[in-house]
Amino acid sequence: MSIKDPQQDTDLIYSKPQVKVADFQFDAQVVEVFPDMIKRSVPGYNTIIDTIGNLAGRYAKDNTNIYDLGCSLGAASLAMRRSIQAKDCKIIAIDNSEDMVDRCKIHINAFKGDTPCEVKLGDILTEPMENASVIVLNFTLQFIAPEKRAQLIENISKALVPGGLFILSEKIYDQDPVCKELLNELHHDFKRANGYSELEIAQKRSAIENVMKPDHLSNHLQRLQQAGFSHATPWFQCFNFFSLVAIK
Structure with a gap:
């Protein structure tokens, strides 16, 4: 019997100095x-x-269909699968990372549920969506090119049935530079408290700054209004991380 290395699943990606930090x-x-x-x-x-x-x-x-866009390892899909009581629903989980999709399928198949869940490798900007009662975009929009975000939100709105729900979770920034810096520092304190070193925090920031472009909350609310959502409100925020719900 092999003994699992206790460090195997610990995030140590940025724990050693890197000559050039890749995106x-x-x-x-x-x-x-x-x-x-x-x-x-x-x-x-x-x-x-x-x-x-x-x-x-x-x-x-x-x-109806339930979409988990940018599903990563399927945490949101599994949470929805455990809670959905509606009949003849289907969860469709989509991600553009082949490595994520392969592992997500393992996670989904490990837990049985009454609601079927299909995990697909695909681009959420072009994958067709229809007849949806719930669509989730959990910390995914921030990795989409800013000029393509409005179209994606519009596609989501069109795919939802009347009364359908859209859940959006994102990292945001404050327009006030003093508040922005405070929220960033509080987030870094959170990372420090969870064992990340100054080196890890700095290198992760360098790695992600070119691929993750947060919006201000007002940008999100404006896109939702323009896409035809009747109601929208943030329901969660901690530091510069938030989640909102929007109803068609």
Whole structure:
């Protein structure tokens, strides 16, 4: 019997000095440590996932589709699968990282549920969506090119049935530079408290600054209004991480 290395699933990607820090990508190395990375980097993540499940249970309608866009390892899909009581629903989980999709399929298949879940490798900007009662975009839009975000939100709105629910979670920035810096420092304190070193924090920041472009909250609300959502409100925020719900 082999003994599992206790460090195997710990995020140590940026623990050693790197001559040149490459842009962050959701590759096999990240997949191996992703749960630990998320837990130690995103405040309130478990609360967000649990609430996504709760919301899906409330808003999923019979004979509709449920979409998890940018599904990563399937945490949101599994939470929704546990909570959905509506009949003849289907969860469609999509991600453009082959490594994520391969591992996500393993996670989804490990837990049985009444609601079928299909995991697909694809581009959420071009994948067709239709007849949806719930659509989730959990910390994914920030990795989409800013000029393409409005079209994606419009596509989501068009795919939702009347009364359908959209859940959006993102890292945001404050327009006030003093408040922006404070929230950033509080987030860094959160990382330090979870065991990340100054080197890890600095190198991760360098890796992600070219691939993750946060918006201000007003940008999100404006896009939702323009896409035809009747109601939208933030329901969670911790430091510069938030989640909102929008109803068609």
